[in-house]
Structures are given as C-alpha cells and as structure tokens.
Amino acid sequence: VSITRTEDELSITCPQERVPDLARQDRDWVAFKGPFAFGETGIVLSVIRPLSENGLGIFVVSTFDGDHLLVKAADQAAAARLLGDAGHTLL
Template sequence: MTLTLMKTRLGVAQLPAIARIPGWSKRCDSFVSITRTASELSIVCPQAVIPAKLKQESGYRIVRVEGQLDFALVGILASITAPLAQAGVSIFTVSTYDTDYVMFKDDQREQALAALRAAGHTVRIEE
C-alpha cells in the first residue's frame, strides 16, 4: 500500500459538546476533521490555528492512504496500525469517505515510518 506523510503538523482540540464549530477551524486548508459526540466536539487540524487556551494535543504527523478505498475492503487500517502498535507507536485515526488517515506524534516519526516500510508499505514524503 502507498502512504503519504503529509507535511502539516496537526493538533487535536477538544471543546464542549454544545460548542459551535469555531471560525478558526474554517481556516484549515490542508486537513480538518470535525467530530461531534454527545460528550465533546473534537477538531483535528493544523496545530498553528488552534487557540492556545483550548484543551489540545499537538505535535502530530499524519499519513494518508493513497487512492480511493472501497467500503468492502477489509484490513486496511489493521495493516497500518498493527506494525505501528508492534513498534510502540501510539496512533489516532481518521477516516473519510475516500480513504484513511493515521496520525502519530512527530517525535515518533522515524520509528513509525520504519515500521510501516518494514511491513511492506511504500511511504512517500509530501513536499
């Protein structure tokens, strides 16, 4: 499988479940994922746009699975997450209609990329 390490450093912000989707999240042109549940509103986006006062985790890098994935495919995320787990890399995943994304802390970047390559994945670096 071909994966692309995106150049943007991401953060995950947590807001109250009843919060409105903030305007700053609309300035995210490279990647943004907004998820609301009964207990929270989570926003994954470039860490530079997240206000410092918010509860957040930052310093993430993300790999994108290249190509559109059919919903009938099985084991795509497992083929990525299992080698990362074996290498001791903590992850956070986001899926869209077209594909999957796997995030890990930037300080584990080399460890993560080595594990993915050892598992047979091609990893490209976004310029």
C-alpha cells in the same frame, strides 16, 4: 480538518497553528495518508498493527476517500521505518 461530534464532546483535528492557545489540545502529531479504496477491508489494521506492536501511539481519522494515520512527530521516522518494513509504500 476533521470535525467529530459525540454526545460528550466536539473534537477538531487540524493543523496545530490554527488551534487557539486556550483550547484543550494535544500537539505535535504528523499524518500519513493512505489512498485506500472505501471497500477495502483490513487496511487500517495492517497499518496500525506494526506501530502498536512497537509501542507507538496512534490516532486514525477515516473519511470516505481515505484514512489518515497520525503519530507523534517524535515517532515519525520510526513509524515510517516500521510501515516500510511491513510492506507499505509511503508517498
């Protein structure tokens, strides 16, 4: 679960079965989690570049312990292939 508040909104990223039907939502995302050290640079760019260059929608949630890359469920297989082709190891 990720909770982000800005001046204009409150965004909650969580498993879709927890979202009330009346809430404004965008469903059918799957996550890839990276075990990246906080001090590493360029990690998110190296992961999103091959997906973006191939037209896949991306949503990233970053925490102190790691980055969570979300793509639409329909794009999961393509995303895994593109990330593997770019040299990333998926767990």
